[in-house]
Amino acid sequence: MSRLRGALLAAIYRKASGRQALPGVRGLSSKTGSELKVCIIGSGPAGFYTAQHLLKYHESAVVDIYEKLPVPFGLVRFGVAPDHPEVKNVINAFTQTAHHDRCSFYGNVTVGKDLSIEELKQAYHALILTYGAEANRTLGIPGENLRGVYSARTFVGWYNGLPENKNLNPELSSETAIILGHGNVGLDVARILLSPIDLLRLGMFLQKTDIAAHALEAIAASKVKRVLLVGRRGPLQVAFTIKELREMINLPDARPLLHPSDFEGIGQIVKDLPRPRKRLTELMIKAALEKPSGNEAERRAAASKEWGLQFLRSPMEVIPGNDGKWVAGIRLSVNKLEGLGESAKFVQTEDVEDLECGLMLSSIGYKSYPIDPSVPFDHQQGIIPNNLGRVLHAPGLYCSGWVKRGPTGVIVTTMHDGFETAVSVLEDVRSGALDVSASKGGYEIMEALLKQRGIRPVSFSGWEKIDNVEVANGEKAGKPREKLLDVEEMVEVASQRR
């Protein structure tokens, strides 16, 4: 079905390499006689990929991307770990999209506060919500708010220079950190906590990345030596992927602590699994069961840090220290599994286990917020109810990315998802389900409102000025960039004359 949709639309709207569109269909603008004005809310991968697809397959669509921060790119800038710069190369593709003459970027504009959805609906034919997931799921257990307990999301924001997390000041003076959750975000945090700052070797080391300076300093002074990742289900249900696991296993100056007993019987099941799950599990089994020899054995014996995976444990209570204010440990229920594979469920038993730690990070999933009462929102699933990106019961509203599907998946997932939503928009224009007969004012109307309200939007060239300053500041320290941390400063830099 999706293949057919894609093929049909691609054939109809193709304009590349001198090929004619199908006879009689020269592009939507001439057919309807009016432009398509689209407003995209959120400038992460979802926003940019949806924009890219719309601009390519509609000859006159005008796409305006709104972003609440002065800087674009969402989690590519603030979520991807500093030691994974290759993943951020996608920014180049997004930059090309932003430079398209029918695309505009308006940063420092918060939809839902500076502009309302209603106002945007008056000015645009279609609104596409791509604002992702800015919150995190909470544990809902006693002691969750003790000092020394953070969400992985805020910790990631802290080391990635997200303005709202710059003053997190996490306590890194204890030897053991516990991370709750078996996903890639948890592994990222573990790796950043244990990465050698200045170990001389070929490749990436932390002080040459774009990690925020305050985080680099704090991690350099950190006493954390052991990180345990605790998950409520078993090895076959881990959510992280093999590349990140491999990085942990190969982390210099660190040894893996996996318990062979956790993998009893797993070897048998693995054989019949699809390749990705099979390889991932086999790698874990190898790390748990294989006795390393020679250099590797020496390396592990000499390692000053360690990390491990604990399975079948659910958090029940965060245990405070004697002062009652700081985390000192966690009480976990021992679980067993019911069912098989990725949909297996955990069941708590009577048994509990206590683990000591001085730092605790919960990495159990991001969460979206509803942006405006007029936009439908499913509070249980934490997404905007939709069908292939068309918001249910809300003509003219679309969504893509995490706010559409839930907060999982890598960039390629969001790419396909963004394209899918764009195809829905284009289909609706073609079928008339999206009414584009009336011409709309677009940004001109918003500009007047923003001016009235004293909001200074940051254009893409304004972002490029910020970019230049960050790169220049980074060069002094041998880093790709030193991110600005203050929103006011960003807006100032963006509005300077050349």
Next chain:
Amino acid sequence: MAATATRRFLLTSQSAVFKRLRHHDCSRYWGPRSCRSGRRGEDGLFFCGRVGASSSETWGRHLLNTAARLQSSKDKVTVDFINRDGEKLTAEGNLGDSLLDVVVDNNLDIDGFGACEGTLACSTCHLIFEQSIYKKLDSITDEEMDMLDLAYGLKETSRLGCQICLKKWMDGMTVEVPNDVADARQAKDFGSGS
């Protein structure tokens, strides 16, 4: 403007340095954690300087590749790409170019191809090969397989285009751009609550 031109020139010459350091005459991913478009910092160690780089870096590489393309035609290899809509795109590359290079240098119209620009950090250059060709390809590394495992529409003869370098015997081969697999959900309503 002048700043961009200077940067472009500098990056072009850096690309030239990097080209000499490539594995044999193949532009595939070289060494652990290095990046096709990485550069040497003052300490002599490689790091990827692409973060937030503008399109001038890509242009630098394009200039070099265009120059390379103007050399002798006996080093040329022709490849047919079957796009997602069934259209056949025929393109030419030099011996040693990766299939990602071929797509980029020929400006082939394949949506979203090569997001991470050949650094084994995504799976968007995923291509499907004919069985007879697949068997003869250089063996796959763990790093490539790790990323391929996340690709959409994975088949037995799938590989990542950025890791496959043109050899003479590949002349005239056909590769297929996989379709975004719609998983079983299709047109199901998400979060309808109804």
